Amino acid sequence: MPTITIDKDGTTFDCAEGDTILRGALRAGLGMSYSCNVGSCGNCRFELIDGEVEHARTDPPAWNERDLKRNRWLGCQAVPKTDCRIKFRPDAGSISRDLPAQRKATLVSVTQMTRDISEVVLKTSGSDAFRPGQYALLSVPGIAGGRPYSMANLGGEDGIWRFLIKRIPSGALTGHLFDTAKPGDTVQLDGPYGTAWLRDDCDRDIVLLGGGSGLSPMVSIARGAAAAGMLDRAKLHFFYGGRGQADLFDVDAVLGSDLAGKVTFTAGLSEPEAGWTGASGLLPAIARDTLGDGLAEARLYFAGPAAMAQAVQLMAHEAGVAPDRMHFDEFY
Ligand SMILES: Cc1cc2nc3c(=O)[nH]c(=O)nc-3n(C[C@H](O)[C@H](O)[C@H](O)COP(=O)(O)OP(=O)(O)OC[C@H]3O[C@@H](n4cnc5c(N)ncnc54)[C@H](O)[C@@H]3O)c2cc1C
Ligand code: FES
Structure with a gap:
């Protein structure tokens, strides 16, 4: 299991086989700036000081030749191939109250709500805590990369995770969920992620x-x-x-x-x-x-x-x- 060292203060964390540096850091309770988790926003960019990484998603939209020349990578896509030393923008606000973890979920139902939005319900066993407004990465075998979907319900509802998901024309995962998947199928659920959660200590409208x-x-x-x-x-x-x-x-x-x-x-x-x-x-x-x-x-x-x-x-x-x-x- 590769060990990642943060250049600034020597803090280390382990990254499980195949996991990305961003997710390894967040699972260890360390704050690293990010948003989308799919290589599109660029918020998770870091500098590789030492070691070797490769991107899970080939050619992520937020990464270019200039980044490569400066040895800058996307934390949400960079999978370490060796121990690494990195420099990144720390962000204590990105530490999730409920640390993200991989779970096996079972598809319960898919119910159409509008012309192209359906409610997708999954069930997991074990911890099911998240904050209102957070999201999880859903993935299935045969489709590269997890897709982020925000939960529509509250955490702690007996392992139930509800999502309102819009069909993407010719979309890989939405096509699979809406046309092929059956109740009882397994879906990998990784989360919770996201920082746009409800601030419940506030009396403002x-x-x-x-x-x-x-x-x-x-x-x-x-x-x-x-x-x-x-x-x-x-x-x-x-x-x-x-x-x-x-x-x-x-x-x-x-x-x-x-x-x-x-x-x-x-x-x-x-x-x-x-x-x-x-x-x-x-x-x-x-x-x-x-x-x-x-x-x-x-x-x-x-x-x-x-x-x-x-x-x-x-x-x-x-x-x-x-x-x-x-x-x-x-x-x-
Ligand atoms: C934080 C966040 C929360 C979201 N919440 C919701 C939600 O609640 N409801 C909803 O309907 N949509 C949500 N989305 C959008 C959703 O994640 C997808 O863009 C969409 O559903 C993809 O569907 P698809 O696989 O059918 O389409 P496709 O066109 O096949 O998917 C392409 C998208 O998948 C992602 N991706 C990840 N890994 C790879 C990879 N290796 N190769 C190619 N693409 C990859 C990219 O974002 C890409 O844009 C959210 C997106 C973000 C960033
Ligand atoms: S979090 Fe958006 S590119 Fe990595």
Whole structure:
């Protein structure tokens, strides 16, 4: 098992066979900056001082020739072939309360919720703790690489992990889950990961924005806020964005009827068909126009395609939301 030494202070951790340096560090409770876990954001870049690594994903989008020349690698993709000495940006905020671990999960069900989003339910035995807003990497034999999916439920529900997953046209894992997999099949689940988890020690109003599949972690955060009693002290505004009416879903079924009346839910459509009387346009503008000055003091959580996440950041910045009150995942 390769040992990794952090150049700055000599701290060491072991990396299990085939594991990546980022995941080895996080499993050991060490904070290394990251976000997507799939080689797309570049936040986990580190410098290799000594030793040899190879990337699990050939040609990850966030890595280039310049990185190679400077001996910089992506922590989420770099698998050590020898003991290594590395330099990286430490980030205590990335240490998960529940350290990530590999688990064998059983597929319980796949239920269609909108034209292309289905609820996928998995069951594991052993530890099932995670924070609302976190994600897990799901993988199956024959498909290279784990895919990140955010949980929609709360941790500690008898080993049940619920995900709201959007079908990707010609997508490898979503095609497998939606078309081929059967209840009882095994799925590898690695997690929890992610730093956009619910801050439950805060009395500020909560604003959630989920675009398409970004719905999943927002549902978990809404449920977590209710479970923590936060909605007795603060308002929760939940904005969900889709293209047309076929992207809408039964809100009570997805959020749970116990949240009815405690949450202000707004669905906004960017390309509504004739007859739609609800909000229309892009989600950041809908949230800004609905909340006005109230936005600046709120805590924001958002998830969805990278372009949407960037537009929300810009809107929130202009509205005066402090950066340490914005928590988000960009979906790649
Ligand atoms: C933090 C985070 C949370 C997410 N949460 C959700 C969610 O809750 N619901 C949801 O629907 N989607 C979510 N996504 C998006 C989701 O992970 C995938 O992009 C999508 O479902 C991939 O589906 P696919 O395998 O069918 O498509 P494909 O097109 O086959 O998948 C390609 C994607 O798989 C990933 N990948 C990982 N390893 C490899 C590899 N070795 N080779 C190629 N690609 C690789 C890359 O991200 C790539 O973009 C999330 C993404 C991120 C980053
Ligand atoms: S590229 Fe490694 S965490 Fe995003």
